[in-house]
Amino acid sequence: MRVSLNWLRQLVPGLEGTAEELADRLAMTVTGVEEIVPVGRGLEDIRVARVLELREHPDADRLSLCLVDGGEDPVEVVCGAPVIHEGGLYPFIAPGSTLPGGLRIEERAIRGVTSHGMLCSERELALGSDASGILRLPDGLEPGTPLVQAFDLPDAALELEITPNRVDLACHVGVARELAAEAGLEVRVPPVEGADWEPTWRDGHEAASAGGVTVGIEDAARCGRYLGAVVRGVEVKPSPAWLQARLRAVGARPINNVVDATNYVLRELNQPLHAFDLARVRGGRIGVRAARAGERLRTLDGVERALEPAATVITDAEGPVAVAGVMGGEESEVTAGTTDVFLECAWFDPSHTRHTARSLELSTDASYRFERGVDRRGCEAALARCVRLILATAGGKAEADAVRVGELPGPRTVVPLRPERVQRLLGLVLDAGAIEGLLAPLGFERDETGGLAFRIPGWREGDIRREVDLIEEVARRHGYERFPTATRPTRPSTVPDDPSFARSDRVRRLLESRGLLEARSSSLVARSEADAERPVDLLHPISAEEGFLRGALVPVLLRRLEHNWARGTGDVRLYEIGTVFRRRAEDESGEVPVAEELRVGALLTGRRRPPHWSEEPAAVDVWDLKGLAEEVASGLCGATVEPLPLASGDEAPALGRFGAARWLGAERFELVGPAGRIGVAGGVRREAVDAPPWAEAVWALEFGLGAVELAAPTPYRPLSTFPAVPRDLALAVPASVRAAEVEAVIREAAPEWLEDVRLFDVYEGDGVEGGRRSLAFRFRFRARDRTLEDAEVESALKQIIRRLEERCDARVRSA
């Protein structure tokens, strides 16, 4: 939303400050200023000129020769514009002067004829984007007048942020009010010179007639008020320079004096108006109602639109002539041939206007304001001002009577304000007088009937309804930057820290210490990364690739892996902690039909360690993955890692839960906690990921963050001060016997002073008979209370070996 600085200065006599200073003042007390746009800089050399004579160029069809009066002796100018009118006024730049872009104009010959200067287009003057022709200036200007004087230049436009509650700032008077209040000045709307019109209102609840037009509101919910006036005998032509200048400064294109008058009032007072060519209003009847199925209307922008019943329309005796509060119809628009005008000034319901605009996928200056709520008390003044502007710029005569249909606004809302509440909320001690001093300049009038209370001006009625709304105005007017700084005693929160944070902190510490990097992937994914069984899809996704919520983390991390591979990175170790989603089953209860779970996913591929010159690089293998899974399981979750057989009966649902059916290869594990499976780990199937030929095997794991235990104090175990007795034992066991079974048997058969036993070598081949493999274990025996005798260690080992022979068909290879 743009406001012109010159316009604001005109509305607030005495207002001082540069554009930057005023922008800063607005930003700190009212609303943000996104941009300061210079308007009409560098036009000091441009003058108004009249084309006295127009001739064809002797050697070029497309060029014409103009004899131009720029206030001095007439000169000849060569011009390439398609349309130039003899007698018309145009901006002229004489040789030796420069255009805003810095281009210096010199006398030069064009096709053999010397051009003594140039007539300029809107774009050449940086006054607009139109480069198609020379800018036609309004009649009535004196040749030789500097353009900056005729157009009140230079100016600056401030691009304001308008928050949804402050639509009153979408006009110059609204912004002027704030600046005036800050500066201790007043807003003065200058009267329209040479025009005076105060109508006699013809009122009606549902319908009324005046000046030959009958207005009826069929649906009062859609339109609260409808005022209309008739001006007859207008001469439609370009607006005077001052009016054009105002509109141009705020980025609006001047059209003709009647339409420009409505646009001027829109930007001055915030009231959208619409001018109809009365001759095109069939039957002299105006109605407001919902559109009917099948109705169509060609709007001002030339688009033929199908109307939906959600839309509110303005009708004449035969059908829709405008989309209410959004855009007029092309058929009834004011054109050069218009003589009689019907001027609409209405208050359309915000919600209905919103639905109307949405149904047509249109947003206009008018709908923007009606949606946010315009001042329903301001209609009379706005209509009168617009009629006077039309009379002043287009002539004609206004009918003395004007229609006014709908409810008259009742008395203004009164909102009480307790000074003690101000203190409680803001921490400022302000008495009634001080509060009034802050609020009155913005139009809040003190109500004297009871305690401290204020009457809300019409332009703030939508926003200010409660005491707290007024307190915000007090804080704002006081200035946020003027509040003191002070610490207050605080009481501790009753809300405990969510334990998921401690859980994820533990996971992060472990995984990061193992050389994994944290990824934060988008949770919007394609179908292939959503929950396999119960995917969660969006109603209106931006794209199919982002049409679902992720159902598991590993599939998402695999996409991240592909991204890395595509950039030539083969050593990838990533983890992520985040939410996964699945649609709830029909019989599953919940506030929303989607279940969320916090998960941890990780993947490893590439070399086990950063390459080093001293060794051959080895790739991450299943034992790296299993080791990491074991650290996660036993270290964080009190769980174990078990091989997951391919043929396990409950595989599908279990894997589905972790999204693993899509990627888990043959080497697979489950993480088993006290309450069952908490996660899965394993190799990633080749077809589950788009791998370049040089890629190493990929290993991944995923588990629920909820399974992570909160760290509990670890009980101390005494350290033995007696010597340890090491022993190695190599066993040849049938290939079908698992290492874990052997270890379990060892632990079962061993005395309590077996401190540690671990598999340290596995061997198959020469020296081991067929169908068997060698498993070598290293034992460490140590008692807490004595030095072990050799004999008792030997006896214990014998016992272990005997048990292994019985239970595992093990044969000792060496002892």
Next chain:
Amino acid sequence: MSEGGNPLLERLAAIEEEGVAALRDAADEEALETARVRYLGRSGAVADVLGRIGSLPADQRRPVGQKGNAVKRALEETHETRAAELRMRESARAAADRDLTRPGRTAWPGGSHPVTAVIDEICDIFRELGFTRVRGPEVETEWYNFTALNIPLDHPAADVHDTFYLEDGVVLRTHTSPVQARTMQTHQPPVRVVVPGVCYRRESIDASHAAVFDQIEGLAVDEGVDFVEFRSTIEHFVRRFFGAETRTRFRPDFFPFTEPSAQVEVSCTICGGSGCATCKGTGWIEIMGSGMVDPAVFEAVGYDPERYTGYAFGMGPGRMALLRHGIPDLRLLHEGDVRFLRQFAST
């Protein structure tokens, strides 16, 4: 005998002088060993003298024995010193052969995402001030996402949220603010919480916008919480997070769930306030939407708005990470590119 001198004592003095010199000046381990055997060996010079003590008169034995032991100690010390010198020289030579300029052996670096680091730091600062961390669901009801927060659905105020719907009444939360309502429904004041979380908006994705983004919310509610406390707390946070020299300013803004509402800006961390591309020449950067909790929110969750007051704020850790590290494009945060993540790895 002192006048005429004891020949053995004189002999010992000579051995000491010669032996110390021989050991000290030994050129290498071999020479050192030869010298050691000669002076300190089983049949070396010192042993030879001490072996002859028995032939001395009784009153002379003691001084010779004492002197002999002293000489032996002196020689041993010299030997040890020289041996250490020679060993050091030897290992230095070996080390020089090994070329210690070659790179060392390392492990893969692990580490947190820069956005996580920002979230952690924000949480830590507020936890020092008595705030706790809470979470809420990402799939929300319209009621929690909008209605409870005083955002009318049929109003331009809801438009700015560009909401993803899953079905009628069910949305992907557009901010972490619904957790305000959830927390207040389940806990009585004093409430002081921070809420990190992922949010969603139907925005087209570019360098500074993402459809999925992180937000961190804060809420403090109790009796006697006022605008002064709010401002002071936020200023404290800014100084802790951005540095003591960073300035804060509060500007009017609009959020349906706070009133008064404020936009918090900090002096530009890039240019220090003189104006640059990052701050669009203004010298200030918006970091936080905030304000005093609107009484309508208290009413929605069943708190007495006459008794309790509070403040709430929300900021974008993603944007703050970009600012902190000078990262030009938001999209880099979510690609999981190892080359990017490794830059911020700390372990």
